[in-house]
Amino acid sequence: MAARRPIEAASGDVLDEALVLWFPKPQSFTGEDVAELHVHGGMAVVAGVLDALAAEDGLRPADAGEFTRRAFENGKLDLTAAEGLADLVNAETEAQRLQALRQLGGALGNIYESWRERLVRASGHLEATIDFSDEELPQDVDAQVYEDVGSLRREIDEHLSDEGRGERIREGIRLAIIGPPNAGKSSILNMLAKRDAAIVSPHAGTTRDVIEVPLDVGGFPVIVADTAGMRDAAGEIEEEGVRRARTQAEMADLKLAIFDGALWPEVDTETRSLVDGNTIVVVNKSDLGKVGETEDVGGMKALPISALTGRGVDGLMGCIEQAVRDRFSQSESAGLTRVRHRTALMECEEALARCTREADVEVAAEDLRLAARALGRITGRVDVEDVLDVIFRDFCIGK
Numbered sequence: 001m002a003a004r005r006p007i008e009a010a011s012g013d014v015l016d017e018a019l020v021l022w023f024p025k026p027q028s029f030t031g032e033d034v035a036e037l038h039v040h041g042g043m044a045v046v047a048g049v050l051d052a053l054a055a056e057d058g059l060r061p062a063d064a065g066e067f068t069r070r071a072f073e074n075g076k077l078d079l080t081a082a083e084g085l086a087d088l089v090n091a092e093t094e095a096q097r098l099q100a101l102r103q104l105g106g107a108l109g110n111i112y113e114s115w116r117e118r119l120v121r122a123s124g125h126l127e128a129t130i131d132f133s134d135e136e137l138p139q140d141v142d143a144q145v146y147e148d149v150g151s152l153r154r155e156i157d158e159h160l161s162d163e164g165r166g167e168r169i170r171e172g173i174r175l176a177i178i179g180p181p182n183a184g185k186s187s188i189l190n191m192l193a194k195r196d197a198a199i200v201s202p203h204a205g206t207t208r209d210v211i212e213v214p215l216d217v218g219g220f221p222v223i224v225a226d227t228a229g230m231r232d233a234a235g236e237i238e239e240e241g242v243r244r245a246r247t248q249a250e251m252a253d254l255k256l257a258i259f260d261g262a263l264w265p266e267v268d269t270e271t272r273s274l275v276d277g278n279t280i281v282v283v284n285k286s287d288l289g290k291v292g293e294t295e296d297v298g299g300m301k302a303l304p305i306s307a308l309t310g311r312g313v314d315g316l317m318g319c320i321e322q323a324v325r326d327r328f329s330q331s332e333s334a335g336l337t338r339v340r341h342r343t344a345l346m347e348c349e350e351a352l353a354r355c356t357r358e359a360d361v362e363v364a365a366e367d368l369r370l371a372a373r374a375l376g377r378i379t380g381r382v383d384v385e386d387v388l389d390v391i392f393r394d395f396c397i398g399k
């Protein structure tokens with residue numbers, strides 16, 4: 001129901017002409033009666049209307065995430081959908097938006113709920129074999145239960161072995177720029193970021209702290225980290241910088257290994273030792289004329305570029321985008337997006353493993369109930385009080 005109405009203070013002063021929307025329960029977002037006031041957005045209007053509302057008995061400002069929390073508590077959405085909504089509000093790139101929308105639409109919740117129902121049914125069947133005699137039951141009830149538990153374990157294993165794709169899309173894919181000092185790592189970061197994010201200088205050992213820049217690479221969120229040049233450092237501060245560079249290299253989903261074209265064909269041995277299947281190999285300073293078109297480092301094709309002239313830079317961007325796409329494009333089925341999901345799924349899988357090893361049928365049935373409970377925690381059916389505060393804290397006010 002919508003109407004245009006004057007909004008009045010208790011004194012009778014008209015504060016604004018506003019659009020008033022009335023959503024009767026239970027069809028509203030929260031499942032409760034909800035009134036929305038669409039006022040003219042000036043600060044004085046908003047402050048006046050909020051003051052007038054605060055003067056009414058029983059009214060107070062909503063906490064962050066309170067609308068969504070009430071919707072959850074009234075059974076309007078499950079916990080994974082609520083998380084999807086929070087992610088949608090925070091989405092900065094296309095891949096994040098798509099993933100969040102899919103989760104809000106129930107793609108994850110439906111998977112976990114269907115698994116949970118299978119387990120509840122299986123534990124019921126197993127319990128029936130305790131309470132009833134063989135003659136009263138259809139044949140091979142327990143064999144069927146164990147077969148279903150086996151196939152569910154395989155589905156969960158497959159779901160878990162996604163290399164953290166959904167989590168990376170939510171939090172950002174990590175790309176570390178590594179290499180010897182003075183190779184042009186910071187110049188390359190600045191080029192990718194299209195701004196002077198890091199200090200560039202002719203002195204080896206310029207960068208010490210890790211400098212992170214978030215980028216949108218073909219719709220994927222990528223956090224590019226520039227690091228200190230790898231070498232036996234001169235002094236404590238640089239030493240710490242090099243230690244941090246190595247940590248970044250270990251943590252990264254993808255690496256850009258930069259070699260110095262001024263020293264070519266000499267290559268830094270430590271950087272070379274860090275080159276693996278998730279590394280794009282680059283030789284910078286190709287403008288100095290020492291680097292050929294078809295170079296390689298330890299069998300890996302090396303991309304000649306020049307951060308100074310911009311040569312080869314588009315090719316490098318293309319390589320990064322392709323590497324990200326190859327690794328992080330969404331599969332057909334929805335994937336988990338939070339550590340919370342992963343932990344509960346691992347707990348479920350452990351309970352199922354115990355169940356298959358267990359000789360005592362009563363204990364095995366209890367394992368199935370525990371496994372179902374772990375899944376119920378993801379969608380918010382059981383044991384959720386302790387996680388609710390954490391989840392809804394991430395929301396903004398008014399959602």
Ligand SMILES: Nc1nc2c(ncn2[C@@H]2O[C@H](COP(=O)(O)OP(=O)(O)OP(=O)(O)O)[C@@H](O)[C@H]2O)c(=O)[nH]1
Pocket residue numbers: 180181182183184185186187188199200201202203204205206207208227228229230284285286287288305306307308309
């Ligand atoms: N000729 C040439 N010089 C370059 C190129 N890229 C960077 N340089 C120069 O190389 C020097 C080092 O560049 P940086 O980007 O600071 O190198 P870095 O790898 O970050 O160095 P550290 O932070 O000390 O490890 C600077 O003087 C740059 O101007 C290039 O493509 N060609």
Ligand SMILES: [Mg+2]
Pocket residue numbers: 185186187198199200206207226227228229
């Ligand atoms: Mg640097």
